[in-house]
Amino acid sequence: MKQKITICVVGLLLGILPLPLNAQDGNQILRKIDQNMSADSRIIESTMIVHGKRNDRTITSKSYTMGTGKAFTEYLSPARERGTKMLKLEKEMWVYSPATDRTIMISGHMLRQSVMGSDLSYEDMMDDRRYAEIYDARVTGSEQIEGRTCHLLSLTAKVDDAAYPSQKIWVDSERLIPLRAELYAKSGQMLKQITAGDVKQVEGRWFPMHMTYKDILKEGKGTEWIIHTITFNQSIPANVFSKASLRK
Amino acid sequence: MFSFICKGIIRDRRRSLLPVVVVTIGVMVVVFLDGLMGGMMDNMVRMTANFQIGHLKVMTRAYAADEAQKPNDLALLGSGEVMEQLHRDYPEVDWTPRIFFGGLLDIPDEHGETKAQGPVTAQAADLLSEGSKEAARLGLEKAITAGHIITQPGEILVSIDFAESFGVKPGDRVTFFGSTMDGAMSFANYHVAGIVRFGNSMLDRGGVILDIADARLLLDMEDAAGEIFGFLPGEKYLKERAESIKTSFNHQQADNPDVYAPVMTQLMDQDMMRQTLGYTDSMSFFMLLLLMIALSIVLWNAGVLGGIRRYNEFGVRLAMGEEKRQLYRSLLTESLVIGIIGSAVGTTLGLLVCLLLSRHGLDYSAVMENIAMMIDPVIHTRITPRMYYIGAIPGILSMLVGTALAGRKIYKRNTALLFKELD
Numbered sequence: 044m045k046q047k048i049t050i051c052v053v054g055l056l057l058g059i060l061p062l063p064l065n066a067q068d069g070n071q072i073l074r075k076i077d078q079n080m081s082a083d084s085r086i087i088e089s090t091m092i093v094h095g096k097r098n099d100r101t102i103t104s105k106s107y108t109m110g111t112g113k114a115f116t117e118y119l120s121p122a123r124e125r126g127t128k129m130l131k132l133e134k135e136m137w138v139y140s141p142a143t144d145r146t147i148m149i150s151g152h153m154l155r156q157s158v159m160g161s162d163l164s165y166e167d168m169m170d171d172r173r174y175a176e177i178y179d180a181r182v183t184g185s186e187q188i189e190g191r192t193c194h195l196l197s198l199t200a201k202v203d204d205a206a207y208p209s210q211k212i213w214v215d216s217e218r219l220i221p222l223r224a225e226l227y228a229k230s231g232q233m234l235k236q237i238t239a240g241d242v243k244q245v246e247g248r249w250f251p252m253h254m255t256y257k258d259i260l261k262e263g264k265g266t267e268w269i270i271h272t273i274t275f276n277q278s279i280p281a282n283v284f285s286k287a288s289l290r291k
Numbered sequence: 292m293f294s295f296i297c298k299g300i301i302r303d304r305r306r307s308l309l310p311v312v313v314v315t316i317g318v319m320v321v322v323f324l325d326g327l328m329g330g331m332m333d334n335m336v337r338m339t340a341n342f343q344i345g346h347l348k349v350m351t352r353a354y355a356a357d358e359a360q361k362p363n364d365l366a367l368l369g370s371g372e373v374m375e376q377l378h379r380d381y382p383e384v385d386w387t388p389r390i391f392f393g394g395l396l397d398i399p400d401e402h403g404e405t406k407a408q409g410p411v412t413a414q415a416a417d418l419l420s421e422g423s424k425e426a427a428r429l430g431l432e433k434a435i436t437a438g439h440i441i442t443q444p445g446e447i448l449v450s451i452d453f454a455e456s457f458g459v460k461p462g463d464r465v466t467f468f469g470s471t472m473d474g475a476m477s478f479a480n481y482h483v484a485g486i487v488r489f490g491n492s493m494l495d496r497g498g499v500i501l502d503i504a505d506a507r508l509l510l511d512m513e514d515a516a517g518e519i520f521g522f523l524p525g526e527k528y529l530k531e532r533a534e535s536i537k538t539s540f541n542h543q544q545a546d547n548p549d550v551y552a553p554v555m556t557q558l559m560d561q562d563m564m565r566q567t568l569g570y571t572d573s574m575s576f577f578m579l580l581l582l583m584i585a586l587s588i589v590l591w592n593a594g595v596l597g598g599i600r601r602y603n604e605f606g607v608r609l610a611m612g613e614e615k616r617q618l619y620r621s622l623l624t625e626s627l628v629i630g631i632i633g634s635a636v637g638t639t640l641g642l643l644v645c646l647l648l649s650r651h652g653l654d655y656s657a658v659m660e661n662i663a664m665m666i667d668p669v670i671h672t673r674i675t676p677r678m679y680y681i682g683a684i685p686g687i688l689s690m691l692v693g694t695a696l697a698g699r700k701i702y703k704r705n706t707a708l709l710f711k712e713l714d
Contacts, residue, residue, distance in 0.1 A: 095473055096353075096364055097551075102475075123475055123511070138468075140478035145466045147397045147478075148405040160364075160474010286404075 069180030069196050075219040077173040079248045082275040084109045089271060093161045094264035102159055111171040113284040124159070128289045129168075136165060139289035146289050161266035162235065162258035166206045174198070177205050188222045189240070191215045207234065218242055218249040233259050246275050296625050300632075306601065307629055310593050314633025314690055315640065317586045318682035322641025324578060325681050329673035330649070332571055336528055336558065341428040342414070342494070344561040345520030346528045347384065347536060349373065353550040354517065361391040363472040363510060363517050365551070370516035373553055381536050383524050387425055388516035390415040390506045394469025394477075396449070396499060398457055407457040411449075413467070413499045415506030419444065428522070429500065431487065437461050438485030444505055446484035450498040454486045461485055467499075471511035479509045490669070533557035579685055586689035587696075594626075594697025605701060615701050622698045623691060630690030634683040641682060645672040 085108045093100045102124055106116040114131040118124040126141035136149045154165045174180070178198035186193050193213040200208045207226040214221050220242055226235040235258055239251035250273060257265035282288055300307040340346055350358070353365040367373060370388055377386045393412045400406035416425040418441050426432065431440045436451055438461025447467075449459050459465065463483045471477045481501065489495055507513055521536070523529055540555040559565045598605070608618055652669040 093474065098473065100473055100475065123471075127476060138476070140466075140468075140476070143466050143478040143480045144403065145397065145399060145478065145480070146404055147395070147466065147468050148408065153395065157470075157474060159476060160470060 068194075069182045070175065072182070072194060072196060072214055072219065073174040073178065073180045073198075076214060076221060077175050079219055080250065081111075081171075081173050084276055084279050086274045086277055086279070087270055087272070090269045091159065091161060092267040092269070093159060094266065095160060096263055100160070107279050107283050108171060109279055109284060111173065111176075114168075114171065115283050115288065116168075130284065130286065130289055131168075132284060137286060137289060144290075146286060157258070157261075162256040162261060162263070163266060163268075164206075167235075167256075177202055178210065185216070186213060188213050188215075191217070191222060193222055215242070215249075220249045220251055222251075235259060245273055248275065293624065293628075296621065296628060300625065300628060306597050310590055310597075310626070310629045310690060310693075311633045311636070313586065313589050313593065314630055314686045315637040317582060317689065318634045318637025318686040319641040319644070321579060321582055321685055322638050322678050322682040323644050323672075325575065325678055326641070326645035326648070326672035326674060327653075327670065328571060328575055329675060330670045332568065333673050334670055335567070336564070337526075338491070339561075339564065340522070340528060340558055341430070344556075344558055344564075345389075345518075346523045346533050347521030347555055347557050348561070349377065349386075349519040349521070349540070349553050349555050350517065351551045352554045355554050355556065361393075361517060363390065363392055363512065364474065366390070366472055366512060366515045366517045367519065367553060368515045368551070370519060371514050374519060377519065377521070377540075380540070381521070384521040384536065385424065385524075386519055386521050387417050387423065388503055388519050390503060390510065390512065390517045392469060392506070392510060392517075394467055396453070396457075397466040397468055398459060398463065399466065409453060409457055409497060411453060411467075411497045411499045413501060413506070415501050415503040418500075418502045419504065424522075424526075428526070430489065431500070434487040434489050435485045436488045438483065441484050441500070441502055444502060445481055446501070447481035447505075448485050448487050448500040449483055450495045451486050451488040452492075452495045453497045453499075454483075459483055459486070467509060469509070471509075472515065473511060475511065477509050477511070479505070481505070528558055530557075530559060533559070579681070583685035583689050583692075586685055587692040590626075590690055590693025591696045592693075594694045595700075598697050598700050609701075619698050619701050622694055622701075626690045626694035627687065630687035631683070633690070634686035637686060638679060638682045642674065642678060645674050645678065648672040649674055 085106075087106045087108075089104055089106070091102045091104070093102070100121070102121065103119045104116050105119060106114065108114045112131075112133045114129075116129045118127045128139040130137045130139075136154065137146050138149055139146045149165055156164060158165055158168055177200055179201050180196045180198050182194050183197045184195040186195055192215075194216050196212045196214055198210040198212060208229045209227045209231075211225040211227075212221040213223040220239065221237075222239050222242075224235075224237040224239075225233050226237070228234050235256060237254055237256050239254045241253035242249055242251045244250075250270070252270045252273075254268045255265050256268065349367070351365055351367050354362055354367070357365070374386050374388070377384070391412070391414055393410065395408055396411045397405055398407040416429060417423045418426050418431075426440055431448065435448075441448060447465065449465075453459065461483050465481055465483060467477075467479050467481060469477050487500070489498075503516075507515065523532060534557055537555045537557045537560075540553075544552050544554065559568070605618060609615065648670075649672045652671045654669045
């Protein structure tokens, strides 16, 4: 009898104990994702393939980011886009067009517009904050994606200005990289879906070199973002993140 | 008897003047309202056709399915070839391309940085081709409040509300920032040629107009058009002709399964026009009916008063052997003549007022300030053949009904008491 009671108590404790650990695990996982994907600075050369209703467009670019507040992108091709530059400083964004020699500020509702007709918005591109800064996470399960065991995390925004108040992410349990994400509005409506693949080790970190964004509210096959090269924590001259650099 | 009745009406004005005046006013109102409503409808049809839908419109099937969004990514490619075919098959129609799109208009400061910026909806039309009637259709000459209309590429017209809000003047350089038909970023600098006021809040709020060649460069839409408008000869919309052209064109495309194949619609198919025009016709009918009922009640009352005044006359006539039925009929004949006279005078007056307003127009822009309807704030009445007779229907009928109701009293006269009354 005594033995039975002991077993019940231990079983109960084992049942209860993991509950608070899920919350801890979730946030820990977020921090580990951030360690992989975020850095003090990044330089990325990439190609974006926009799958439109009638045709596909391929846009190449080179981006520089410093922390979460500064980003500079120069579009390299096709000819129409060549020389167009975008600068983000904290919450402000500017676009420079060589065709008009004008620097235009993008603000307000324009930030929700699509970049280059893709499934990403300016807001998506601007928000470089770490997961742990924006969300609280809870592990809600485990699933297989492309043969990889993934933690399923449910994210709830803990800041008021999150572009997506909630997310679901499937995190590769070994490499701690999101392989899939579903981004939701406040109403619970799914707005975007992101899938990641071609995960490689770069400078000791795991990083997905191929991502597909799908705007659920738009028809079409989505946008692919393919990273050719990425370097972390390189020194970037401060003048890159200035409005003057847009016109160079 | 007819000449006797007419003499009676002319000589005894006390019995005829009030009914004639009442019928005249009623008929004048009917004729005027008919002309006014016709003018309003013409106005709405003309504005809607010129600015939004044409008499006929060709676009791709995919575009038509989502037309309200103006999805230029689903625009008609190879529009030149389509227009050639349209000119060949329907040479009497004036075909012209249009593109509708939106974006930001950015006004720079002296350093080229953003001084002010606001969203605009843009309409591109063929303004610079020789012989094009688009500038006249859009009423640009009349709408200009400052500067001039577009005379060369690279120029843009800005609506007055936007210009006042953002401090834009003719001669300013502005940058349009939007998306090409494929979604790529598009930028173009323009010179503000002029500021336009259409007197319509929808157009004045945040609209720009530019030439279609400039729009095609901006939106990467070479040899493409969002919509091809067709205008019937004389800029006059004829429902049956438009329907037959539409049916014939769509029949040619019936076997083409391509979602980007062209499809034609006509004005009645668009934007609830059919329902709106049908609703207006119904309203006209109810208006006539209500007016007739109101006039009948007034004339019934006048008939009762007349009956009291002519009590002795009816008594004498009955005593002299005239049958009640004959007397009743003579009253109805009298009322018919009065109705005809009143209708003739009322119709003439109504037509005169409509003629005046058809030339000078009625400006009700103060009332339309916050109303987002595609309607010219100056209405010109429309004079049609039906106005010559439409007033007579309530004019004569109401007179007859009023007299018929009032004249029933004749049947209640007791002939046995007649001589005692006359005594």
